[in-house]
Amino acid sequence: MSVEIERATLPCGVCGAQVSELRRGRCWGCYTRWSESRPVGKGAACVICQERRRSELRLVELQMKSRALCHSCAGRIARMESVPTSINAIRVILERERRGRDRRDDGADRRIFPRERRVGERRAPPRTGGNSDTDPHILLPDFEEIVIELVEADLESVEQTQVRERTSPPAPPAEA
Numbered sequence: 001m002s003v004e005i006e007r008a009t010l011p012c013g014v015c016g017a018q019v020s021e022l023r024r025g026r027c028w029g030c031y032t033r034w035s036e037s038r039p040v041g042k043g044a045a046c047v048i049c050q051e052r053r054r055s056e057l058r059l060v061e062l063q064m065k066s067r068a069l070c071h072s073c074a075g076r077i078a079r080m081e082s083v084p085t086s087i088n089a090i091r092v093i094l095e096r097e098r099r100g101r102d103r104r105d106d107g108a109d110r111r112i113f114p115r116e117r118r119v120g121e122r123r124a125p126p127r128t129g130g131n132s133d134t135d136p137h138i139l140l141p142d143f144e145e146i147v148i149e150l151v152e153a154d155l156e157s158v159e160q161t162q163v164r165e166r167t168s169p170p171a172p173p174a175e176a
Helices: 028-036 071-078 087-095
Strands: 057-062 065-070
Touching: 028 057, 057 071, 065 071, 071 087
Parallel strands: none
Antiparallel strands: 057 065
């Protein structure tokens, strides 16, 4: 014998399905498609592990805000039974399994051709080094105030070679 419980249903704002729970006015299927289609911004990094590859990042609602998370961290957070209230607490839980330092420092390099396999610091915080132009908080100098004054001695005349179209057909070759 089964007991049927009537629940109030609400229509999805996108597909119109009658569901018992809406998220941002959408059923779970429409919400999932919508959330996975949202792009991350240029220069974004995972708030947990600082992953910067845009192909690995996605926006995830975490603590009522959209945050950039990598695929790995987002999946691990989704499997948590209870999500901590702060980003730092989440970071501590998820970073337990990660290596904090390079483990190749102490041992001898046994490769035939020893060389650094990767260029740059892999565990650096985001936007340090080569990616500083993507950080909106970095103030660039105002070049409108720079005035360069030239005197006549600084200028040199340069002849430019010009290529022009022929206006008349070429002369026939002379026969010998």
